[in-house]
Amino acid sequence: MVGGANAGGAGAGQAIVAAAFAQIAKKGLEGLRQRQVATTVGLDHSTLHHYFPTKEDLVASVVEHTTAQLWPTVRAEGSTADQVRRHLRLMARALRERSELFVVLCELNLRALRDPAIRVILDRSDQAWREALRERLARGAWPGGDPAAGADLVIAAIKGSVFAPEAAADALGQLERLLENPTA
Structure with missing residues (x-):
């Protein structure tokens, strides 16, 4: 789990963004894998798409998280x-x-x-x-x-x-x- 967030709770979206951020920081955008992000926060890959329907939606949230x-x-x-x-x-x-x-x-x-x-x-x-x-x-x-x-x-x-x-x-x-x- 990232940041101690429960994947089933309100913090799942934030945990997903934090995991994606960490993955981009470590491996670059080419290394961003939605399955790995989902696994990191304890979600099924298909559940991740409930929060971020597209990879661009996830990237947009990472940008917002970073610039904030x-x-x-x-x-x-x-x-x-x-x-x-x-x-x-x-x-x-x-x-x-x-x-x-x-x-x-x-x-x-x-x-x-x-x-x-x-x-x-x-x-x-x-x-x-x-x-x-x-x-x-x-x-x-x-x-x-x-x-x-x-x-x-x-x-x-x-x-x-x-x-x-x-x-x-x-x-x-x-x-x-x-x-x-x-x-x-």
């Missing part, structure tokens, strides 16, 4: 510039401390290049993130220029940091300094 753990980095406390800087610092820390979140998101982003269904799922998630950043940057946290482009830069920097997590703090710190002093 990162949303606390986008808090509305302090000035808008402080909010964006805090987001960058917390994302750098998450890259160090919760690398499995980024492994799963990276795996899904790479697959989305070839799989339109996965692309749609990720685009939905990324759009909410992009909008939250764009809003903050539009309120003066972006030193000149287009706040939408600034949001894309922040997202690209964070996504790119997944491939070099040891450099994430330095790279995102540099972006943070750019926000503090754009002429430096």
Whole structure:
């Protein structure tokens, strides 16, 4: 059982998502096997389809589960510039401390290049993130220029940091300094 959830109870859907997340983190999306997920949580394979009729439904829930753990980095406390800087610092820390979140998101982003269904799922998630950043940057946290482009830069920097997590703090710190002093 994952997380101690009883497969027959209300936590079965969450247990299935957690098991799928763990499988993707360990074996990649190509290694995601619904039968193995069902076995991990103590379900029959056919029962899993009661919770997630398609593999895309399961993947969409994994994306939601993963990104939900990162949303606390986008808090509305302090000035808008402080909010964006805090987001960058917390994302750098998450890259160090919760690398499995980024492994799963990276795996899904790479697959989305070839799989339109996965692309749609990720685009939905990324759009909410992009909008939250764009809003903050539009309120003066972006030193000149287009706040939408600034949001894309922040997202690209964070996504790119997944491939070099040891450099994430330095790279995102540099972006943070750019926000503090754009002429430096």
